[in-house]
Amino acid sequence: MSNETDAESVPSHRRRILEAGTQVGRFRVEALLGTGGMGEVYQAWDPTLERSVALKVLRAGADREATAPERFRREALALAQLNHPNVCQVHDWMESPSGTYIAMELIEGRTLDQAGPELTVREKLQVVSAVAHALEAAHAKGLIHRDLKPGNIMVAQAPGTRKLQVKVLDFGLARLVEPTGPGDTRSTPSGVPTLETLKAMEEEGRGKTGPEASGNQAWERITQAGTFMGSPSYASPEQIQGQAAGSSSDVFSLGILGWELLAGEHPFPGEGRARMVAIVQGSHRDLKVRGLPSGAAELLLSMLEAHPFKRPTAAQVGRRLDHLLRPRSALRWAGASALAALALAAGANWFTSRGIIADLTRERPARLAVLPFTNATGDAHLDSLAQLMLPQMLETSLGAQAKLAPVDADSLARGRAALRLPPRGPIPQDDQARLVSAMGAQLVLRGTLSRGAGSSVVLAYELQDASGKVRHVGEAREASDRAAVSLPLARKVAAELIKAVDPLASQPKAMLPVAPEALEAYIRGADLMDRGDFKEAAPAFQAAALKAPEFAPAVLGYARCLSRLADVPPEPVFQWARWSARAQGDRVSEMKALHYLSVRHGDRGQWEASDRLGREALDLAKSLGETAFEAGIHATLGVNFQRQHKPAEAEAEYQQALAMYQRLGDKLNATRSLNNLAVIEKERGHLKEAEARYQSALQTVQAYGDRWGESFITNNLGDLALAQEGGLDRAETFFRKAQALREAIGDSNGLVYSLMGLASVAQARGDLDRAEGLERQCLEQARKTQLRPMEATALYNLGEINRDAGRYEAARMFYRQSLALHQELRDTLMETHCVAAEAECMAREGRRGMARALLDRSRALSTEETPYILRAQAWLARSEGRLDEAKLLFAKALGGARIQAPEIMRELRDAQR
Structure with a gap:
């Protein structure tokens, strides 16, 4: 009958144990229940509510950690946010001269390691399911347990039944998402016994005698009370390697716990460091359990995947186990219910077809542009809320609706920039028509924020189709406290629109509550970033992220600012955004973070990382039905392949992106893909086909005033002219026009x-x-x-x-500076060019031995025969007196230079003479 009994059975003589009758706040201590790594647990009486509670006290004395009170407070705050039948509830938090305390629900029963051997296989699976649902609730609030083990799970039998009551204890190690740690939202604390720290301790113990000489003693030394934040036997591979501990780490720990509970042994063989290595390598035993339902073994194995993203979520684990544990009669009833639901759906089809946009959604969701709202309140502080925050929140709320496909705010911003529309404020009706045409939107949501009675504000809105016809009007009213008003307003408008669009659709998911001060900081950051002031926007986003670390849009804004400023590496912050979004179930923000990371790695030439993250984003976009994002990711992957000189792979990605954009009617982005395909045609020597594609794309962008699109297509026409006979003047004209356009638009x-x-x-x-x-x-x-x-x-x-x-x-x-960079970028062909070019310099200086050695090195890098490589070989042949061979090599280089290297044709012709 204890909340925590597994750490120590007898309290240390250095701790002052509270006597029965001691008053702590309003609580009266009754008895010591047990001790743990952070302090003692007492049974106490709450006279106000007349109930017994578990009173947890932070240990005092010389061994008390400086960081322990903060971790203790964090435990209380974390638990207080959870109200779930499978989570121990926190009642109160107190600071007093005698110590720090939290009052918690007093749990009756035994810990899982005590009760487990007496449970049936079915009951054991029920326990695992209950814990999964507890984790699901915690992860939804951005909380990670990080120390899941049998001693932190209490099991009791409900009075008069065989039904089990399961409670997860000790979220003292759970932390709200913090902006620390390399490459993720949460770093593994320094106290965790990683492979490296354990190895260091074992080496330290070599040559000693007594207990410290044992490698296994290192476990005891690094898991002393208050220093180890996670249990070695249940740690995930990422924790063991000192990396991030996210929600999937809890799932891995639950997988070990479930395996051990069912099979009676740890899934990974060995002890100490040997087991840690097995966990990292994924070398588990075979699962042998009689009476296990079909599918349970596969579920456990998936929970123990070495890669975090391959594991199911806690919610998926809970749902799968609930399904496996349902009686067969229930399954038959579910089948009958499904048939009835089909009949009902058929009967209700006439009703759903009466939505206000039924004519636009027969084949696919209607593409919706949520435009900035007009601020007519007279309060300039509400400009950013009306123009940025409310549209963004509505985009998020409406994104999960089956009949609407909101255009991403970033795409709208790029569209405004491309069309040279005012970067801020409402869009005039004529310009709106151009933007809608360019983006392929079928619907536009616009409106006005004004003052209502008292301190309220009113958002009057209307939904128009592309022709300007009004499909729906409405208004939402809310008492104003500036930033915080955006959440309820957005939810009301979204709910009304969804009901009008699809009468049988479910209401939008409740948006994450965000502290007003965090919202204020976020709106300030969004406003500054919208103005292009990334330097000032970064600290505003940072403040918002620190105040609400689970608010993914704020973290994502911070990462995007950092990527522009180049002062601090943004990759860890993008990872933070990714994990906070995932913990909150915000899969769109998670997908955006992955895509931004992919683009970032691609710009830095880190191709493998860019491709891996891009594929993860692509899979997520497909699962969410986000066709526009899917197309954008294909385009990014195509650019990466093209930079790596892989035209076939690049063409395949561009073709997929083009087909998707054309299906959406997104002319703006379709022209980008068309342009990229033209570049590939040019590189293949198909100059007429390339020019036709360029001119087609150019006419499209000029038709709706896309200056940015016009600039890069014009620049590529310059490249094409450079490759044509007598095209130097035309090429310079195109390049100068592109330069002027780019300077004009910044x-x-x-x-x-x-x-x-x-x-x-x-x-x-x-x-x-x-x-x-x-x-x-x-x-x-x-x-x-x-x-x-x-x-x-x-x-x-x-x-x-x-x-x-x-x-x-x-x-x-x-050449050597370029070589060093290309080696970092892993661009083998350009490495070859650098080495071959240096060899040519050596040959022309008469240093033929060095030239031959460098050319041999270049051949080891690549066997391709580009004009640059052939030119170097020709100069070496000439320097060695092999004139006929040199002449043939120069001719061969000249033959390929027209397409691949037009800038060196003049010197190649001179060399042939």
Whole structure:
């Protein structure tokens, strides 16, 4: 009969034990129940509510940790948020001169390790199911247990029945999502016995005698009271490796617990470090349990997957076990109910077809653009709420509705920028029509926020179709306290719209409650980021994230600011956003975080990480039915493949993206995919086909005024002209026009490509001083925008220009800098070009031995015969007197240079003479 009895059976002589009758706040101590790692647990009487409680006290004395009170307080706060039949409830929290206390529900029964041997297989599965549901409730609030073990689970039999009562204890290790830890939302604390810390302790113990000489004694040393935050036998692979402990870590611990309960042995063999290695490697035993329902073994195995994302969620575990434990009669009844439901659905079809947009949703959900609302309250502080916060919350609330597909706010912002619409405020009716056409939206939601009676505000809104016809009007009213009013307003409008669109649809999921001060900070950050002020937006988002670490949009905004500023690595914060979104069931924000991470890794040339994260985002987009996001992720993956010189793979991704965008009617993004396919045609030498695609895309973007789209398609027409005979003047015209467009719209990334194009034209003409000046500007811009692949290419091009000018020492310096970057980017072909180019410099300086060695190294890297590699081989052959061979190699290089390297055609022709 104790809340915690597994740590120590006898209290230490260094602890002051409270006597019966001691008063702690309003509670009167009755008896000591047991002790644990953080303190003692007493039975106490609450005279106010006339009930017995468990009173947990933080241990005092010399061994008390400085961080223990804060962890103790966190336990109380974490538990107080949970009100679930399978979670021990917190009643009160107290600080007094004698210590820190929490009053908790007094649990009758025994711990699972005591009661487990007496349970049947079915009862054991019931226990695992109950714990899964407790974790589901905790994870929904962003809480992770992180110390799930049999001693933290109480089991009792309900009076007069065989039904089990199960309670999960000790969420003292649960932490709200914190902005710490490399690569995730939560880092494993330093006290956790990872493989590295255990190895260090074992090495420390070598040569000693007595207890400290044993490797297993390291376990005791690092699991002393108050220092170990997680139990070694139930730790997940990520905890053992010192990485993140997320909700899937709890599922892994539950998998071990369930296996051990059913099979009577730990799933992973060995002890101490040997077991930790087995857990990391996934080397588990075979599960041998008689009477186990079909599917239970597979479920347990899935819970013990080494990769966190391959494990089911706690909610999925609970639902699956509940299904397995249902009696057969219930299953038959469920089948009959399903047939009845089908009949009901058929009968109700006439009703659902009467929704206000039934004509738009016969084939697929209607694409909806939620536009910024007009703020007519006279309070400028509500501008950001009306224009940013409310539209974003409505987009989130309506996203789960089967008949609506809201356009992502970022896509709308890009559309506004592309069409040169005002970046802020409501959109005029004429411009609205252009934006709707470009995005392929079938519906538009717009409205006005105004003052109501007293301190209330009123949001009057209307739903229009693309032709301007009003499909629905309504209003929502709420007492105003600025930021906090956005949540109830958005929910009311979403509920009314969903009812109008689909009368039988369920109401939107309740949005996560967010503290008003966190919302204020978030709105301030969103407002600043919307203005392009990322430096000031970052601390605002950070403040919001720290006040509400489970509020994924705030964390995501913070990560996006960091990725623009380049002061702090944003990857850990993107991971934080991903995990907080997942814990809250916000799968769209989780998908966005994964996609942003994929883009970030791609820009840095980290191809494997980018592809892995992109595929995870893609799977999530498919499961959510988010076609627009799915198309965007395909486009990102295509760009990555193209940067890696994998045209076939890139083309497949672009074709999928194009088909999806065309199906959605999204002209803005369809032209991007069309442009990328044209680039591939050009690289293959299909110049006419490439130009046709470019011109088609250019006409589309010009028709609806997309200046950004026009700039990059124009730049690519410059590349195409550069590859055509006599096209240098046309190429320069295109590049200059693209440069002017990009400067006008503030496209810093795009300027890198225009400057590089102009440098190539100058090099092709033989104006090497001008070419070098332009290429240095390109390099500076690439570094400023952190485009690492473009930085590496600019360095290579500077090497090319200096080599062409006969400045071989300077050329070699640039080639080596470019080589180092391309090695980091794992771009083998460009590595080959750098090595071959340095070999050419050596050959032209008469250092033939070094040149041969470098060319041998280049052949080991790649066997491709590009114009750059053939040119180097030709110069070595000429320097060694093999003139006929050199002539053939120069001719072969010239044959491929028209498409692959037009800027070096002049020098190749000169070399042939």
